[in-house]
Amino acid sequence: MDPGLGPLIEKLVRSYHEVGGINLAESANLPSKRTVGRICEELLQVLFPGYHDASPIAASQLELITLQRLSEVSLRLEGELCKALRTRSGEGCPETMSTTHCRAFLDRLPAVRAALASDVQAAFEGDPAASGADEVILAYPFLEAVAIQRCAHVLYQQNVPLLPRVMTEWAHARTGMDIHPGAVIGDHFFIDHGTGVVIGETAVIGSHVKLYQGVSLTARSLAGGQQLRGQRRHPTVEDHVTIYAGTTIMGADTVIGAGSTIGANVFLTQSVPANSLVYYEETQLRILPKKSRDPAAGADAPTVVRG
């Protein structure tokens, strides 16, 4: 040990006690991000056997492997459920409670799988670049993000604290898509490319909805944000809506009517009726000749020729 580190350690330990931000075994004992990440990986293996593994599954081993995986998920998930449930103020976690939550969760997996199968179908039908369902499951990151969100949503509906958000954040880190576990999402859901997509806690999305990268279904930012906790804050997107890249749709009262198409980079804070087409008028786009005619001169900043 470097004896010179003494005063620094003293300062840090004081900071832990005074400023907080420390997870002590004796108190909260929060869910472990690492363990939750492992649970998420195992759930993807249960949902799509052979796609997230080092090797494919032999047909004769299918039941046995499914049993082993469910047992492992079950063991780990009960442990994390217990920690998460205990963080709720004044609530203990009798073992039966985490077992009950875990079992109710697992029983929903076949329904989650059915919804995901419709998502795979929507992606294949909607994207000419997709060669088949296999490619969608192997190489479309939205499927990981939506699979974990559909699982986390089950726990969110069971009113489990913290754990669902740690799950969707695991998927966010891997895919760039931040889909809150509270969001209600219909079947045949497809997000193409997906990086930068944000779907807020109280958003409601119909069936056959297609989003592109960078779409946000978001809330207004208001002073005293915590007063809005539990209220509806995010928009509704009805069935068969397509929203192009980079568009932000904001507000609890904003409803995008069924069958509508919203163009790219729109900032929409109002409702639109069914079958609408929404975009910024192109006459507002300025296309001017640059002063310099030499392409090799490199790019000028847009303001150079203004005014």
Next chain:
Amino acid sequence: MDPGLGPLIEKLVRSYHEVGGINLAESANLPSKRTVGRICEELLQVLFPGYHDASPIAASQLELITLQRLSEVSLRLEGELCKALRTRSGEGCPETMSTTHCRAFLDRLPAVRAALASDVQAAFEGDPAASGADEVILAYPFLEAVAIQRCAHVLYQQNVPLLPRVMTEWAHARTGMDIHPGAVIGDHFFIDHGTGVVIGETAVIGSHVKLYQGVSLTARSLAGGQQLRGQRRHPTVEDHVTIYAGTTIMGADTVIGAGSTIGANVFLTQSVPANSLVYYEETQLRILPKKSRDPAAGADAPTVVRG
């Protein structure tokens, strides 16, 4: 084993058979995402020796290490090529076929390296924040994304199914840049920051092109998407073009003329001639005083003071 899991396992196994989404050893036996990820890491080590390793390379060991790495890449890649080629309907994979594909791929690595060296040069010259080529190779994520895309593009040109997309998706997960292996990309290519960039399958990009984060070269979304498979769907960007953050350029017929600069957050669905400057007219931007004058009152949503 928890005997209560029996009915759930039965349901899941039935779902595997009925709904699909399972990779069985007896049938397709798809490429393994994990193995492909390892191949990508090894390719980066071959392309930039000493930058992606725990320790730098001793000059006297350079040939030996290169030989070892190529042998390992070769072994793993042949295995995955074999699996990928077999997925094509009615086609087997004689060992010689994967060997031939693998060898043709490896022979292109020096040319890929030369293109990447021009990309490093473009990044250094284009970004005042870069201290030198070393910093670009160490810390600019676009170089990983473009290196893997340039490799995957070789396999795409060889008409290898699935594998190229799993490679670029590996890079997408690491960098947030989704560059389809089909895209044709010229030399001296630079993407600054890069998160959220999407470049579609049939995009064509000239030389000395500079993109910023969130730029999309994308296709129109049409009903019956699979009917467009194989057709040109994405734009052309000619030489010496700069496109700022968040801009979406859409459509097969859209050509951005050489030497043009496109501003941020533009949604462009038409061609522009060479040396154009494109942006939204600033007079459309509204800058209003807020009702509240107290900065500490926090942010109001934009609609609050409208109307």
Next chain:
Amino acid sequence: MDPGLGPLIEKLVRSYHEVGGINLAESANLPSKRTVGRICEELLQVLFPGYHDASPIAASQLELITLQRLSEVSLRLEGELCKALRTRSGEGCPETMSTTHCRAFLDRLPAVRAALASDVQAAFEGDPAASGADEVILAYPFLEAVAIQRCAHVLYQQNVPLLPRVMTEWAHARTGMDIHPGAVIGDHFFIDHGTGVVIGETAVIGSHVKLYQGVSLTARSLAGGQQLRGQRRHPTVEDHVTIYAGTTIMGADTVIGAGSTIGANVFLTQSVPANSLVYYEETQLRILPKKSRDPAAGADAPTVVRG
């Protein structure tokens, strides 16, 4: 060994020597991305004990664990500092120099912790979806990105080459937020969701600033970029400003006055006074009925009904 690989290896080795892009032990011996990544993980563990570990910390072990971690960070960081300092032209790295830099860095950790505690507070107060400080530390990726940036900024101020950028790029890959170590960032800083955020090297951000995903504080791209090295290139954002998703603010002279709110998807290249509200006029938004009335017909591209 496959004897056929000989000519390829010869070509690659020639490319290493001629084209460059190789990190040799005998010359530069750059910082290792892997080791820097490990240092970043350990720093997060020191800053928020128990949140990034497999298990929580026992109160009685707190001092001992802090000591062990600081000793490990110290050992690894001195090694990487030595390599980074040696890359500066004509400068050796006497052991005392890296020890001095390392110690000066560690001594700033309590101050970094205090700033991060204010960021946690800002996130909790600003986001109705947050259940408490624990959720912010466990599941809000901006905190990782800002924690690493605040650490890297200390080394940047010490004029350490390369290392700070490798650190922030490690965080960029994990979170999608690219915050340059040079940026000056005030307290109570909150980035919600955060994917695609870019903050440039010379940006200056006040206190109580809130950014959403996809916000860029960026520089103009000019021919001969390297001539601008060291100059101010990025905007200033004063206290209590909120900037919505996808907005790009550009230029060294651009100042966003205190208390202002900037709407989503704005491209702003001019200053705005304090307490401004900035957005694109909504009358420019076109909301039209689609030709097709059948929602099941799928999405048409926006241009279909124009003209």
